[in-house]
Amino acid sequence: MLQRAAAETIRSAKAFRPRNAFFVFEESDLSNDVDKLWELQTVMSQLGEREKLMAVKPENFAAIDEEYRSANDEMTRLSESLEQMAKERRRVDGELSDQQELLKKYQGQLMQVKNQQQYAAAWKEIDAARKHVKELEDSSLKSMAEADEVQKQLDERNAGHGDLKSHYDRAHDEWQSSLGDLRQEAAGLKKQAEAIEAQLPPRLRDEFHKILRQRHNLAVVRVFNESCTACRSRVRPALVQQLKRGELVYCEGCHRILFLEKSQH
Ligand SMILES: [Zn+2]
Numbered sequence: 001m002l003q004r005a006a007a008e009t010i011r012s013a014k015a016f017r018p019r020n021a022f023f024v025f026e027e028s029d030l031s032n033d034v035d036k037l038w039e040l041q042t043v044m045s046q047l048g049e050r051e052k053l054m055a056v057k058p059e060n061f062a063a064i065d066e067e068y069r070s071a072n073d074e075m076t077r078l079s080e081s082l083e084q085m086a087k088e089r090r091r092v093d094g095e096l097s098d099q100q101e102l103l104k105k106y107q108g109q110l111m112q113v114k115n116q117q118q119y120a121a122a123w124k125e126i127d128a129a130r131k132h133v134k135e136l137e138d139s140s141l142k143s144m145a146e147a148d149e150v151q152k153q154l155d156e157r158n159a160g161h162g163d164l165k166s167h168y169d170r171a172h173d174e175w176q177s178s179l180g181d182l183r184q185e186a187a188g189l190k191k192q193a194e195a196i197e198a199q200l201p202p203r204l205r206d207e208f209h210k211i212l213r214q215r216h217n218l219a220v221v222r223v224f225n226e227s228c229t230a231c232r233s234r235v236r237p238a239l240v241q242q243l244k245r246g247e248l249v250y251c252e253g254c255h256r257i258l259f260l261e262k263s264q265h
Helices: 004-014 019-025 031-053 060-108 114-200 203-215 239-245
Strands: 220-224 257-259
Touching: 031 114, 031 220, 031 257, 060 114, 060 257, 239 257
Parallel strands: 220 257
Antiparallel strands: none
16 A cells, blocks of 8 residues: 555656656656556566466376376275175175075974975975075175285285375475476566556556456557557557657557557657
């Protein structure tokens, strides 16, 4: 706030100073509002570049990130299928013990048969129960072998995982530390932009941001060979004179703010 108030004071003092050629050359690099806007746009575009870079994973990290993620996904998949198999095996084992109970019961009944017909019927039950028990035992064995195979794959993955993780961590740290530089640069640029904005009249600052939004992040454009470098419109000599005096001039073609470099004054 203080900075802004100070800038305001300087600006109103300037308003009373005579405008002449000498006055233009006397000014510092950021002598007038147009220079400040040009600088602000430059700083903002540099900030935008840093922000874009920070959002992108570097290629060497992206590769290991992909590998690490897919290894983790695969391990999760293997663990889940192991859990599923264990659940299924508990179900089969439960059914197996039920069938074994049933078989014992039928075998007990066999002792109490009273005739040939009952005997044959009891044997039939026993036979069916035995068959079922055998099937369940086979299924249990088969799923145990399958689970062993999956466990083996998971163990192999686990064994290599430490190396993969440290590779991933190293690449991640490298990326983060490179981002640290970018972050620092971005913070510096942000501060720079804020400092310039604080020196601008609020209405001009708002106008600048409005044009920036509406015209593809280009609000201030250079004049070269008496033409607008954005839309190629000719800048009339009267306007060039105004520019040389440091006045705010809009391009008659694209309505951007025109900027004339000091060397062309
Ligand atoms: Zn233009």
